Amino acid sequence: MGEITNVMEYQAIAKQKLPKMAYDYYASGAEDEWTLNENREAFSRILFRPRILIDVSKIDMTTSVLGFKISMPIMIAPTAMQKMAHPDGEYATARAASAAGTIMTLSSWATSSVEEVASTGPGIRFFQLYVYKDRKVVEQLVRRAEKAGFKAIALTVDTPRLGRREADIKNRFVLPPHLTLKNFEGLDLGKMDQANDSGLASYVAGQVDRTLSWKDVKWLQSITSLPILVKGVITAEDARLAVHSGAAGIIVSNHGARQLDYVPATISALEEVVTAAQGRIPVYLDGGVRRGTDVFKALALGAAGIFVGRPVVFALAAEGEAGVRNVLRMLREEFELTMALSGCTTLADINRSHILTEGDKLRPTPRL
Structure with missing residues (x-):
């Protein structure tokens, strides 16, 4: 496989190894x-404004998410059907996240059940x-997720309908055929059968509730005590509604660009959402993160942390659990280096003055 030096290199290996x-x-x-x-x-259009001559001999990347302490603001996003990538699937991802001291989000459409993932050992x-x-x-x-020790619902x-x-x-x-959506095994919900187009799109059309609305966030709160993160917000209007609905947090996401095309990149939508949330609930970013520099840029724009998706499944396909561990290690090391070279020793030090966006070029330069 040769020396892997960044998370993007796993994609080419995954392409070779996986069925088309x-x-x-x-x-x-x-x-x-x-x-x-x-x-x-x-991300490539956001530039740094690094500060110099600051003692960066000690760097602290720890943070807490919904009260849970983690080693770094880099978490694993939900990605479906991970056993298509590797036989260990979600088990490997869960173990890698736990070893890295961070959070794994399990997809509803996982090929391992909530109970099976819980059986891999401790972890948030x-x-x-x-x-x-x-x-x-x-x-x-x-209720099963709660019982299995999961700490929040995303x-x-x-996704009222699946994107094209x-x-x-x-x-x-x-x-x-050898895999199933494990969380729904034994339930009479129809199967993901071969269809004239995408079998998954047909399955979603048959099963997912298109009537879902803001009142259902309240309904969800009535059936669980777990905090609810609203995942898929990219506008200020919806950020305000999420706060109003009692959400514990927002995940700025465009579903990995798999739903509506020509929506902004999540990093472009982030600041609008953060401003609208007014600090009342934390805002996280999901989508497009491939470098530690990306993590820093998201935090500088107000994110409380980021979730990473595709690099995890590509690394899983390439090297199983070791690949996922390596992705988390590389992102962590790159992020730590970015903090040091920007003059930041804690996450609290990272602020808007450390970056320059396209919009900033129209603003006056700060005066000393």
Whole structure:
């Protein structure tokens, strides 16, 4: 495999190792994939304003998320069907996250159940939730996650229908026959069958509740004591509604650019959402993070932490648990170096003055 020096190198290895249908499912975005590319490109247009001659011999990256202390503001986003990438799937990801002292978010559509992931040992885990038409199934799933020791629900709110992922349509995407969506095993919910387009899109059309609205955040709070993160917010208007609905936090996400194409990159939408939240609840970023420099830029724009998705499944495909551990290690080391070279010794030191965005070029330079 040679020396892996950054997380992006895992993608090419995953492409070689995985069946085309599985690789395309993980890698592709919606329609023209403009947002998919923009999720990365937008980071490259943010520049640093590093401060110098600051003692950076000791750097503290620890933080707390919803009261849980973690080693760094880098967490694992929910990605579905990880056993398509590697036989250990979500088990490997859970163990790697725990070893790194950070949070793993388990997808509703995991190929390992909440109980199986809990059995891998201690760790702080969140559960990503899709709301099905059958609310009894949702209640049951939330209770199982609670019982299995999961600490929060990440409610995905941008998927009333599945985005048009043309690679999946071409491939007639369907879950390989030896795998199942483990959290729904034994429930009479229909199967992800071969369809004329994407089997997953047909499954979602049949199962996911399109009536989901803000009142359902309240409903969810009535069936669980777990904090609820609203995942899929990219506007100030929805950020204010999330605060009003009693959400414990917001995850700025465009679903890995897999839903509506031509929405802004998450890093471009972040500051608007942070400003609207007014510090009343934490705001996290999910999407496009591939470097420690990206983590720093997100924190400088007001994020309380970031979630990383695709690099995890690509590393999982390449090297299993060791790959996921390596992704978390590389991002951590790059982030620590960025902090040092920017003159920041704690996360609290990272602020808006450390970066320059395109919009800033129109603003006057700060005076001493």
